[in-house]
Amino acid sequence: MSLQYTAVGWNRQKRLYDTVLGCCAAGYLLVFTGVSAALHPSATLETLLIRGLGTLALLMLHVILCIGPLCRLDPRFLPLLYNRRHLGVSMFVTALAHGVFSLVQFHALGDVPPLVSLFVSNTRYDSLAQFPFQALGAVALGILFLMAATSHDFWLRNLSAPVWKRLHMAVYLAYALLIGHVVLGALQSEPSLLLSGFLAAGMALVVGLHLAAGFQERRIDAARGAAQAHGFVDVCDIKAIPEKRARIVSLAGERVAVFRHDGRVSAVSNVCQHQNGPLGEGRIIDGCITCPWHGYQYLPETGASPPPFTEKVPVFRTQVIGDRVLVHPQPLPGGGRSCDART
Known part of the structure; x- marks a missing residue:
């Protein structure tokens, strides 16, 4: 003792x-x-x-x-x-x-x-x-x-x-x-x-x-339970994700960066399109996910780089139910509609 x-x-x-x-x-x-x-x-x-x-x-x-x-x-x-x-x-x-x-x-x-x-x-x-x-x-x-x-x-x-x-x-x-x-x-x-x-x-x-x-x-x-029945996976508690930073999770063999920012939760592929840098180790600066390696940026809602840049990373649908964050493991092509969820 x-x-x-x-x-x-x-x-x-x-x-x-x-x-x-x-x-x-x-x-x-x-x-x-x-x-x-x-x-x-x-x-x-x-x-x-x-x-x-x-x-x-x-x-x-x-x-x-x-x-x-x-x-x-x-x-x-x-x-x-x-x-x-x-x-x-x-x-x-x-x-x-x-x-x-x-x-x-x-x-x-x-x-x-x-x-x-x-x-x-x-x-x-x-x-x-x-x-x-x-x-x-x-x-x-x-x-x-x-x-x-x-x-x-x-x-x-x-x-x-x-x-x-x-x-x-x-x-x-x-x-x-x-x-x-x-x-x-x-x-x-x-x-x-x-x-x-x-x-x-x-x-x-x-x-x-x-x-x-x-x-x-x-x-x-x-x-x-209904969300999980539609394929969503419970990944973490909302409090486990620091504001404007990410928690990296593995879904269907792919590493996904789940960001919390401004009352929303967004999930993108953890791999930067420039030189495969770990996006989940970066943070959101000026509204964009910023790669910690070379500063490439992506909008967390759509996975697209802000104009005039054209890089895109896959995004994942998210849901926040209570204090739990759920992510659908099926990626969607970047640059489309917003896939984030409100907290």
Whole structure:
């Protein structure tokens, strides 16, 4: 472990993110406790902190669960993924503080150890009205602990991606347990229209975004399947092609340069007509694919050299479905109509 372990690198962006997140969490707790103290003067500070930390953790969990489907629905949300693990660990720490305060306030003054008391003080699992909701929260907190403890890339590498993914998919089980914890606990002991509305809206948002992302991916999969049935070949992810540069792929024994430029994807033969230079190692300059050997240029849409030059390279039809680039392996003579696809 000592040879492979790499400490978390807090770059400037992450430090700024954590600072803003910490300030927002502190501000939320200050506002929550202040407003709650004004509305419920008899409530103790411990009670206010328990409620504030619990609602804050639940709010953060809803945000975490919305990030994934939002990124699948619109790539502009992808920057949110960069710090999602930091948000997840922060959410766990908040939930842990809520759990510790609750454990001390409700289970620390008896003869039985607090953790044991939490599970044995109420065993009415057969009663909906008196269900031991605290046990649901404790189990959910245990799941969140496992996720927070394995959030580093060290565990992703050593557990393997499939195992790590299955472990972190348990967040949905934790979410269901926490919903039960709130519904059977806070909403039964002290019904609140505000909390009920927040919970209903949050669940609807999470479920709605996941369904919308699922339907979109299903539609993309169907379109990709139809394209492949017509001979198109899935060659790469759109993000694997640098802007105004190419990714070289092999199709039907021929090397093809797939360029991304100005919201379009074009595919041309990788062989320059001058001295067989590798076009895919060049880049697009002034709107033209420029050979890295001698500077010969070709329009990416048609494969023809700009006038007055007459050189042409074969082009290939392209499609972009979701974030995947598909290319038809049958070349078309250069100089014809545009064969590129919009991203």
